[in-house]
Every structure is written in structure tokens, then in C-alpha cells.
Amino acid sequence: QKEVEQNSGPLSVPEGAIASLNCTYSDRVSQSFFWYRQYSGKSPELIMSIYSNGDKEDGRFTAQLNKASQYVSLLIRDSQPSDSATYLCAVAIFGNEKLTFGTGTRLTIIP
């Protein structure tokens, strides 16, 4: 079983709709969770970090964490064509800065 799993997609969402990206992790001692956006040919860009159960909102982005279910998600409201990218979920164990990445979900926003 992979340590961090994501649906590879592609996920197609109409412009203006909500895009929902999901990630599950296997290590229960995971403490820090991150969402990165990667455009084709570019390096990853940090979008959100979350550490506590519940929701964390930043602009059009909301990260949701459920440690009991070992599940973290990213919601993108009012999706824009510029949101089309690969979204990477990353997990870190407390005190360990090394990140474990999922394989990424390719998101396409359809105008």
C-alpha cells in the first residue's frame, strides 16, 4: 500500500464550480499535511498546510483534515482555468521535515 494516495485523474471541472481533491495516508503518526500545486514544467508551489482536524480556509481554497479516517482534502471554490494543474498532497511526521508525496491529481478546469 502506498503511503500517500491520490486519484491521478484527470479530474475535469466546469469553470465556476467546486473542485474537490482527495488524499489518504497510511501512517497514523503523520502530523503535517500540505497541498502543492504544480503547473506543467514548473516546480511545486505551496497552497495550503493543515495540522488539526477540521477545515482551514484561505481565499478560494479550503483544506479539510480527518485524522481518524486518515484523509485530507482540498476544495477549490469558483474554479478558474488558471487552477488547471497537478495538485500534490504531501505528508510529514512530527519532527521530521521530510515530506512524503502522493503521485498527484491532474485537474482541468473547463471554460
Place this chain on the structure above:
Amino acid sequence: GAVVSQHPSWVICKSGTSVKIECRSLDFQATTMFWYRQFPKQSLMLMATSNEGSKATYEQGVEKDKFLINHASLTLSTLTVTSAHPEDSSFYICSAPNRAEISYEQYFGPGTRLTVT
């Protein structure tokens, strides 16, 4: 946030030569930096952890004699690809956690695209 730079952004070299890639943290100190490699349409692969003032820690399967890492200061780590071959052609990316932030969020450099001919 924090800014991490890489140099060069792209490089073409001949097979058998060596290439050095620099990773700098511009507005924070980074005692640890990470080096990744990414092939087209694949996910990031962690190669090694660069530690300031000590030896790098390499992931399983990564040849330490081929990928030399030096972390000589709190803001600079270098990756040298020695005796490069076409199969080393890839996108090399570094990242660094900003320990001034409680969350230790990691920031990535813009990457270096290496082509070995």
C-alpha cells in the same frame, strides 16, 4: 512565505561531464534542504537530504558517488551530477523548510532542467 532560488534554470551538457546545481534560500536560513528529481509525467522522487555541516543522507537506490551534495552554508546547498549520462536528464528541484515558521512549511526552488547529450 520564503524564497528559494536555483541556478542554473536549465543546462545542457555532454555525456561524461559533470554539472553543478546550486540551491539557495534567499530570505531564511536552511540547515536542511532536500533534492528531488522528476521525470516527465511522474511524481517527485526524493533523492537526498542535505544537512549543513554534515554529510547528506541519500534515499535508497540513489548513488551517492554520482550525485554529490555539499551544504557549505546555511543558505546554500549544491548538487553535482558527476559523469552525467543521458538517463540523468531530468528536472532537478530543491526544497527547504523555513524553521522560523512554526509549521516548517517547505518551499521549492524553481527547478533545474538538465539535458545530457
